[in-house]
Amino acid sequence: MMSDGKLNMPGKHNKLVISDTSCLIGLTNIGKLDVLHQLYGTVLVTPEIANEYALVLPEWITVKAVTDSQKTITLNEFIDLGESSAIALATEIDDALVIIDERRARKVALGLGLEITGTLGILIRAYEQGIIEDIESTIADLRRVHFRLPDNAESLVRGSLKGSL
Secondary structure (H helix, E strand, O other), X not given: OOOOOOEOOOOOOOOEEEEOHHHHHHHHHOOOOHHHHXXXXXXXXXXXXXXXXXXXXXXXXXXXXXXXXXXXXHHOOOOOHHHHHHHHHHHOOOOEEXXXXXXXXXXXXXXXXXXXXXXHHHHHHXXXXXXXXXXXXXXXXXXXXXXXXXXXXXXXXXXXXXXXX
């Protein structure tokens, strides 16, 4: 993936990780939410994301409100509320990684100089670390629960892993 625009797979770093709702729901629906915990320890969400998720959050997910709520309001004119709040929170934290899947929100985050990844990036990282043994069946599981993935998700993953499948 791209690194100059800060589009990255999660790496070994001490970034604070902020997840949008789609990743939480997708991983929950296939029984793999704990992958986030195994990769990052603590994950941050905003109250808006916690409300959208609508399930009890595990103890390793911390709810943190955006300090300047006007940022969320402004961003919400262009993208959904959860994504707006995740991006707004990331602008208030030095060295944050935002997990965000929706294309328009990703462009907004990159335009603000934020480092992003998506659910596929999380799965690739988990596969590389041995947390997930079969990434192709995990992607198939996401498709079965109607998680929105690019049509070429499998080829993107194969290209990113360069023959390690």
